[in-house]
Amino acid sequence: MKIYCVGGAVRDELLGLPVKDHDWVVVGATPEMLIERGFQPVGRDFPVFLHPQTHEEYALARTERKTAPGYRGFAVHYAPDVTLEDDLLRRDLTINAMARDADGTLIDPHGGLADLRAGVLRHVGAAFTEDPVRILRLARFAARFDRFTVAPETMALMRHMVEHGEVDALVPERVWQELSRGLMERHPSRMFAVLRDCGALARILPEVERLWGVPQPPEHHPEIDTGVHVMMAIDHAAATGARLAVRFATLLHDVGKGTTPREQWPRHPGHEERSPALIDALCARLRVPVECRDLARLVAREHELMHRALELRPGTLARLLERLDVLRKPQRLDDLIAACESDWRGRLGFGDRPWPQAERLRLGAQAMRAVDAGAIAAAHADSSTGLREAIHAARVAAVTAAIGAAGREGG
Numbered sequence: 001m002k003i004y005c006v007g008g009a010v011r012d013e014l015l016g017l018p019v020k021d022h023d024w025v026v027v028g029a030t031p032e033m034l035i036e037r038g039f040q041p042v043g044r045d046f047p048v049f050l051h052p053q054t055h056e057e058y059a060l061a062r063t064e065r066k067t068a069p070g071y072r073g074f075a076v077h078y079a080p081d082v083t084l085e086d087d088l089l090r091r092d093l094t095i096n097a098m099a100r101d102a103d104g105t106l107i108d109p110h111g112g113l114a115d116l117r118a119g120v121l122r123h124v125g126a127a128f129t130e131d132p133v134r135i136l137r138l139a140r141f142a143a144r145f146d147r148f149t150v151a152p153e154t155m156a157l158m159r160h161m162v163e164h165g166e167v168d169a170l171v172p173e174r175v176w177q178e179l180s181r182g183l184m185e186r187h188p189s190r191m192f193a194v195l196r197d198c199g200a201l202a203r204i205l206p207e208v209e210r211l212w213g214v215p216q217p218p219e220h221h222p223e224i225d226t227g228v229h230v231m232m233a234i235d236h237a238a239a240t241g242a243r244l245a246v247r248f249a250t251l252l253h254d255v256g257k258g259t260t261p262r263e264q265w266p267r268h269p270g271h272e273e274r275s276p277a278l279i280d281a282l283c284a285r286l287r288v289p290v291e292c293r294d295l296a297r298l299v300a301r302e303h304e305l306m307h308r309a310l311e312l313r314p315g316t317l318a319r320l321l322e323r324l325d326v327l328r329k330p331q332r333l334d335d336l337i338a339a340c341e342s343d344w345r346g347r348l349g350f351g352d353r354p355w356p357q358a359e360r361l362r363l364g365a366q367a368m369r370a371v372d373a374g375a376i377a378a379a380h381a382d383s384s385t386g387l388r389e390a391i392h393a394a395r396v397a398a399v400t401a402a403i404g405a406a407g408r409e410g411g
């Protein structure tokens with residue numbers, strides 16, 4: 001029995017990156033041999049075990065054969081005679097198909113080290129086509145390793161897979177898993193560039209794909225193209241370390257512009273009202289978490305009004321903050337502001353421009369929180385009629401006073 005460190009740990013070590021997790025392949029063993037040594041079996045589709053002390057994953061060397069569409073359509077073979085080279089051959093990219101043995105010797109049968117040094121994402125072999133998830137994984141690696149490019153033959157292979165419907169067989173959970181991980185990488189726009197280039201984005205996220213080629217008023221968007229703007233915005237959100245929900249909301253904040261009739265271009269009247277239904281359909285299709293869906297709906301519907309926060313009357317500002325439910329959910333205001341700031345700065349030449357609307361929104365929310373709704377409710381104990389209006393009126397008065405005080409201080 002021999003044990004090898006494989007995959008991402010070897011790749012990241014060679015790149016000089018911190019190694020978070022180790023994956024191990026065991027050659028020349030059976031499940032019974034590992035169980036006798038205290039390993040705990042956890043694999044459902046193939047033999048994977050947790051080490052009794054480190055709890056890292058150890059998998060028996062295996063081969064895979066395609067038997068049906070989708071990522072679950074595989075017949076897995078494992079036996080003591082399956083070699084390390086057999087196991088590495090089934091992997092996705094050359095940079096992920098390297099191993100180290102116990103004495104540290106690098107085993108690299110597919111040129112992974114050369115591709116690592118050249119910054120190339122290249123498939124290992126024809127088996128790449130058997131699992132459509134690999135398209136998403138490669139796109140995610142493009143977002144993580146920003147100096148890497150996709151090998152032309154690999155891009156051609158992915159286009160072939162898309163044209164033959166392999167991407168259509170992906171299950172929603174896996175699509176969301178890879179997209180969400182890609183959104184959390186350093187340059188998420190690169191993931192979408194790869195998916196667009198191979199045709200997969202139109203199949204997975206048609207609502208986002210159709211944003212390219214849709215113009216916006218150049219006085220507000222010097223970059224003009226909506227798709228270009230959205231990519232700049234999500235890269236800004238990534239650069240600020242924004243949470244996943246914020247990045248997802250930033251991705252979809254202008255999704256309604258993809259449905260604007262061409263005769264209305266470059267204006268997009270009503271795109272805010274059209275966006276929530278598009279977001280609901282997308283999130284239902286990919287089974288997106290509720291938190292991400294809800295924030296995306298709010299940002300898409302309200303971001304234009306939030307951009308006008310400095311112009312809003314106190315009553316309008318108070319109603320906006322009530323609709324956003326920021327009094328019960330303080331984190332939400334920070335998330336909304338983060339998405340709107342990324343929208344603002346994700347424009348050509350706007351990267352360093354301030355967004356003072358954030359201060360006005362926070363000032364309004366702070367003033368509204370200071371209103372004692374309980375005392376107002378007690379005053380209306382004999383009748384609930386007009387309670388909501390009374391609380392709203394008190395909040396508007398508080399916002400009015402706060403804005404006035406801030407104006408006097410500023411003056």
